[in-house]
Structures are given as structure tokens and as C-alpha cells.
Amino acid sequence: MNTVAQQNPVVSSPTQFAVQKPPSQFLPVALRTAGAWIVALLLFFPLGWLFLTAFKTEQQAISVPPLFLFAPTLENFHEVNSRSDYLLHAMNSLITSLGSTILGLAIAAPAAYSMAFFRTKKTRDILLWMLSTKMMPAVGALLPIYVMAQTAGMLDSVSALIIVFTLSNLPIMVWMLYTSYKDIPPEILEAARMDGATLWKEFRHVVLPLSVGGMASTGLLCLVLSWNEAFWSLNLVAAKAGTLATLIASYSSPEGLFWAKLSAASLLAIAPIVIFGWFSQKQLVQGLTFGAVK
Amino acid sequence: MSSPSSSNTRLLPRALMAPAIGTLFLWMIVPLCMTIYFSLVNYNLMQPGEKTFAGLDNFTYFITDPDFWPAVWNTLVLIGSVIGITVVLGVLLGLLVNDPFPGRGIVRVLLISPFFVMPAVNALLWKHMMMNPNYGVLADLWRNFGLTPVDWLTDWPLLSVIIMVAWQWLPFACLIFITSLQSLDREQMEAARMDGSNAFQRFFYLTVPHLARPMAVVIMIEMIFLLSIFAEIFITTSGGPGNASTNMTFLIYKQSLMNFDVGVASAGALFAVIFANIVSFFLVRMVGKNLD
Numbered sequence: 023m024n025t026v027a028q029q030n031p032v033v034s035s036p037t038q039f040a041v042q043k044p045p046s047q048f049l050p051v052a053l054r055t056a057g058a059w060i061v062a063l064l065l066f067f068p069l070g071w072l073f074l075t076a077f078k079t080e081q082q083a084i085s086v087p088p089l090f091l092f093a094p095t096l097e098n099f100h101e102v103n104s105r106s107d108y109l110l111h112a113m114n115s116l117i118t119s120l121g122s123t124i125l126g127l128a129i130a131a132p133a134a135y136s137m138a139f140f141r142t143k144k145t146r147d148i149l150l151w152m153l154s155t156k157m158m159p160a161v162g163a164l165l166p167i168y169v170m171a172q173t174a175g176m177l178d179s180v181s182a183l184i185i186v187f188t189l190s191n192l193p194i195m196v197w198m199l200y201t202s203y204k205d206i207p208p209e210i211l212e213a214a215r216m217d218g219a220t221l222w223k224e225f226r227h228v229v230l231p232l233s234v235g236g237m238a239s240t241g242l243l244c245l246v247l248s249w250n251e252a253f254w255s256l257n258l259v260a261a262k263a264g265t266l267a268t269l270i271a272s273y274s275s276p277e278g279l280f281w282a283k284l285s286a287a288s289l290l291a292i293a294p295i296v297i298f299g300w301f302s303q304k305q306l307v308q309g310l311t312f313g314a315v316k
Numbered sequence: 317m318s319s320p321s322s323s324n325t326r327l328l329p330r331a332l333m334a335p336a337i338g339t340l341f342l343w344m345i346v347p348l349c350m351t352i353y354f355s356l357v358n359y360n361l362m363q364p365g366e367k368t369f370a371g372l373d374n375f376t377y378f379i380t381d382p383d384f385w386p387a388v389w390n391t392l393v394l395i396g397s398v399i400g401i402t403v404v405l406g407v408l409l410g411l412l413v414n415d416p417f418p419g420r421g422i423v424r425v426l427l428i429s430p431f432f433v434m435p436a437v438n439a440l441l442w443k444h445m446m447m448n449p450n451y452g453v454l455a456d457l458w459r460n461f462g463l464t465p466v467d468w469l470t471d472w473p474l475l476s477v478i479i480m481v482a483w484q485w486l487p488f489a490c491l492i493f494i495t496s497l498q499s500l501d502r503e504q505m506e507a508a509r510m511d512g513s514n515a516f517q518r519f520f521y522l523t524v525p526h527l528a529r530p531m532a533v534v535i536m537i538e539m540i541f542l543l544s545i546f547a548e549i550f551i552t553t554s555g556g557p558g559n560a561s562t563n564m565t566f567l568i569y570k571q572s573l574m575n576f577d578v579g580v581a582s583a584g585a586l587f588a589v590i591f592a593n594i595v596s597f598f599l600v601r602m603v604g605k606n607l608d
Binding site: 051054055057058059061062063065066067068069071072075083084085086087088129130132133135136137140142148152153154155156157158159160161162163164165166167169170189192193194196221246249250251252253256257266267270271273281284285288291292295296298299300303306307308310 | 328329330332333335336337339340343344346347348350351354409412413415417418419420422423424425426427428429430431432433434435436437440441442444445446450451453456459483486487491492494495536537539540543544546547550551564565568569572573578581582585586588589592593595596
């Protein structure tokens with residue numbers, strides 16, 4: 023990249039300079055390109071392999087050496103569909119993820135707003151206390167929560183999962199929202215308040231537009247975490263309110279080598295959230311800094 | 317805030333925080349009280365009847381369980397290894413994809429994908445298709461190099477779990493470092509280069525200090541999630557062979573839902589809470605100042 027600067031000795035502004043010649047490069051482009059692609063493909067390989075296996079016959083799935091080229095079959099997907107109610111589990115996953123995300127945002131946003139714009143000496147302690155509740159292993163609360171859910175008649179119910187997911191994601195959500203609200207200059211709020219804006223108007227017309235990236239990113243992370251949650255799903259719900267995580271766990275029992283069917287079921291379970299993640303990754307990353315980027 | 321302090325401005329912040337703090341407080345305190353009560357009585361789901369006072373028997377039983385110290389050790393090894401692997405590789409990967417190159421968008425999507433995979437699928441995928449000693453991809457790779465395939469889950473159970481978990485969390489660490497590297501002052505970098513510094517000096521004196529905050533964040537968040545690793549162990553090794561891959565979470569789970577001993581499990585849960593608090597005490601001292 024040295025040559026670029028030598029060919030363009032006239033640099034009109036520092037910004038243009040930075041755009042033309044990123045100086046943080048440690049390696050030449052060709053090497054970096056090759057390295058990045060190799061590492062990315064290696065890391066992605068297990069998922070790619072899952073995808074391929076889902077379209078194999080059971081014989082092909084356990085062939086030695088492993089098969090890369092074969093005639094794909096859809097048989098596994100039919101089999102999975104007839105054996106377990108995929109749509110019911112997917113629907114439960116969707117409802118619990120969306121429900122806990124919306125409920126979580128509704129509870130976390132006012133708290134984060136208060137912490138960011140009415141800061142006191144205690145703000146940091148409160149935040150750390152919230153995070154510390156998340157550090158206690160879920161298994162410590164399993165029996166009490168189980169007993170409570172049983173007493174309330176909420177075992178194997180979608181609402182129990184929504185409540186549990188919301189509470190377990192809440193500390194992270196408050197933290198993320200807090201860091202995104204903190205970037206908003208308080209003067210802007212002050213001005214809105216002077217103009218007689220109510221709290222809701224101030225939030226709706228000033229804070230929300232300025233922190234929409236952070237809100238979206240918080241929601242996305244919560245959605246991913248809830249969709250993939252396994253501990254509470256495995257222990258609190260079963261047939262009726264089972265999520266995709268419980269569906270997959272039911273394929274884990276040692277009943278012989280049915281890798282193709284297992285792969286098909288796994289693929290069906292992760293495809294919605296992985297594809298959703300691909301399209302939203304840029305958005306997700308923007309708010310995923312937790313104040314780490316100044 | 318410079319606004320005049322009427323009673324409204326003092327009440328409002330508290331009112332806004334109340335739902336979050338209230339629910340989290342209940343979420344913490346109610347199970348904690350119940351756990352403390354359960355831990356002091358003889359309570360086995362298989363033996364219905366009076367719950368008699370047990371004193372500290374449950375605690376003694378749990379802590380003298382031969383699996384106890386291995387579980388503490390395994391938990392620490394698991395957390396330490398995964399954080400070490402993901403932070404080091406995450407920074408290196410972040411640097412690798414920081415600047416534009418052909419196909420950067422696709423590489424980013426490929427890199428981030430494992431983060432979206434649910435732990436249950438992650439575990440099954442590695443257990444069977446990757447690590448199976450006969451038909452797994454790794455076994456084939458080993459054979460191609462003329463080596464005897466490794467029976468991962470039997471011979472290296474904890475390492476296997478570490479690989480699975482690190483595979484899942486590397487993208488997360490990498491993403492945070494990528495975002496942070498974007499804000500690295502390029503002019504400062506350039507100035508250092510002009511002054512004759514080499515790549516290593518620039519890395520250790522400019523890049524690493526810049527990444528201190530994101531590293532703290534990655535460590536904090538991963539710690540939170542790694543303390544309660546469950547699905548990967550439950551599905552692959554069930555804590556075995558023996559106790560080789562049993563962590564605290566799994567040990568307590570074993571006591572409660574496999575042995576049905578609520579009393580002992582609750583004593584274990586209290587240990588887990590104390591354990592988590594010790595870990596988080598050091599953690600908070602380390603990264604707490606980075607939260608503001």
C-alpha cells in the first residue's frame with residue numbers, strides 16, 4: 023500500500039488520506055484475503071457439513087471417507103416432520119423469543135433511560151448488581167422456579183418461558199440500552215424539556231430516534247439468546263410448550279446412528295435464526311459494543 | 317441535570333427503574349430464600365413425607381462428594397480456556413478482517429454464523445458428525461495424516477467441550493473486536509509508522525491498549541454465560557467419563573434431577589451462588605471501571 027501514497031502525493035485532507043490508505047495493515051492484501059477466507063471457511067465448515075448431511079441418506083451420512091458429492095434427498099425432512107411437530111415447536115420458539123424481547127425492552131428501556139439521564143453515584147452499583155444476578159447459575163434457581171411454576175400451574179406453558187427468558191436477559195438489555203442512551207447529549211433532552219415535552223414525547227421523539235440502532239441491536243441479541251436458550255426450555259417445558267431446543271434434545275438420545283435425520287432436524291431448528299442473523303448482523307454489531315467503543 | 321429539583325425529578329428516575337429493579341430483585345431473592353430453606357431440610361422427591369430439619373448435613377454431603385472439587389476445577393478450566401482462546405483468536409481474526417479485501421462481507425457472515433447456532437445443535441453436531449471416532453470428519457482427517465483417530469469425548473472430554481464452546485463464542489468476541497478496531501485512530505497509527513515503529517510495536521503499544529475496554533467487556537459477558545454452561549455437557553458427555561467433564565452447573569443438576577435430592581442440590585446451588593460471587597467479585601474489580 024506504500025505505492026498508493028507515492029502515486030498520490032497530493033493529499034487534500036486528512037480524512038481523504040485515511041480513506042485512501044488505511045495504515046493499520048499488517049500484511050499484504052493477497053495474504054490477508056487468503057488467510058481470512060481460509061479461517062472463515064474452517065470456522066463455518068461444521069455448519070456447512072450439517073447442511074450437507076441433512077440431504078444425505080443415512081447410509082451416506084456415515085460413509086467412510088465422508089462424502090462431499092452425492093444425490094441430495096429430501097427424505098429426512100419428511101421423516102422429521104412426520105415424527106415430531108416441527109411447526110408447533112417453531113411457533114413456540116417464535117412466541118417465546120418475540121414475547122420476551124418485547125417485554126424485556128418495555129421493562130429495560132425506562133430503567134436504562136433513568137440510569138443514563140438521571141445519573142447518580144449509585145447508577146454504576148445498580149448496573150453491577152443487575153449483572154451480578156445474571157452471574158448466578160440458573161441451576162441455583164431451578165428448583166425454586168420449578169416449584170413456583172408448578173404451584174402456579176405454569177409448567178409446560180409458553181408464558182412461563184417468556185417470563186423466565188425476560189428476566190434472565192434483562193440485565194444485559196439494561197446494560198446495552200444504557201450504553202446506547204449515554205451517547206445522547208443531555209443538552210438535547212434539556213432543550214426538549216424546555217419546550218414543554220412530556221416524558222413520553224421526549225422518549226418517543228428525541229431518545230428513540232437517536233438510539234434506534236442500540237434498541238434494535240438489543241432486541242436482536244435478546245431474540246437470538248431466547249431462541250437458543252436450552253436450560254430452562256429443557257427443564258420447564260415439554261410436549262405442549264416445547265421449543266426447538268427441546269425438539270433437538272429429543273433427537274440426542276442414543277438410538278443408533280441417525281445422523282441424516284438429526285441433521286435435518288437441526289437444520290430446521292437453526293435455519294430461521296441463522297438466516298435472520300445473517301441479515302441483521304450489521305445492525306446487531308453496531309450496538310454490541312457495551313460502551314467499549316468510544 | 318441542571319433542572320430545578322422538584323419532587324417530580326427525584327421521584328421520576330426511581331419510578332422508571334422500579335419495574336426492572338423490582339422484578340430482578342424478586343427473581344433473585346425468592347429463589348434464594350427457597351434454596352436456603354431447602355438446603356436445611358431433608359427433602360427428596362422420591363421420599364415424600366415430612367421435611368425434617370437437617371442442619372448442615374446437606375452442605376457436608378455436597379462438599380465431601382468426590383465430584384465436588386473436580387467440578388470446581390473443571391468450571392474454572394472451562395471458563396479460563398474458552399475466554400483465553402476466544403480473546404486471543406478474536407483479536408487476531410479481528411485484525412485479519414479489519415481492512416477491506418475481496419469478499420469481506422461474506423467472510424464476516426461466515427465468521428459470525430456459529431454464534432447463532434443453539435447450544436443443543438452445536439453439541440450434537442460436534443458430538444456426532446465432527447468427533448465420532450469412526451465416522452466423524454475429524455477421524456477421517458486424522459486417518460488422512462496416517463494417525464489413529466482420537467475418541468474425543470472419551471479421551472479428551474473437557475477439551476471437547478472447550479472446543480465446542482469456544483467455537484460458539486469466538487464469533488462474538490471477534491465481532492466486538494472488529495467494531496472496536498474500526499474506531500482505532502488511523503492517523504495515530506500512521507504517525508507511529510512514520511516514526512519508524514514496526515508492526516509488532518504498533519500492535520502492542522497502540523492496538524492492544526485500544527482493545528483493553530472491549531476485552532474487559534468480552535470477558536465479562538462470556539463469564540456470565542460460561543458459568544452456566546449446561547447443554548453442551550448434558551448432550552455430549554453427561555459430565556463423564558466419571559467426573560472428567562462435570563462442571564458446577566452439571567453437578568447440581570445431577571443431584572437435583574437425577575438423584576432427586578432437593579436438599580443436597582439446594583446446598584450445591586448455594587455453593588454455586590457463592591462461587592459465582594467470588595468470581596464476579598474479582599471480575600467486577602477488573603472491568604467495573606470500564607462500565608461507565
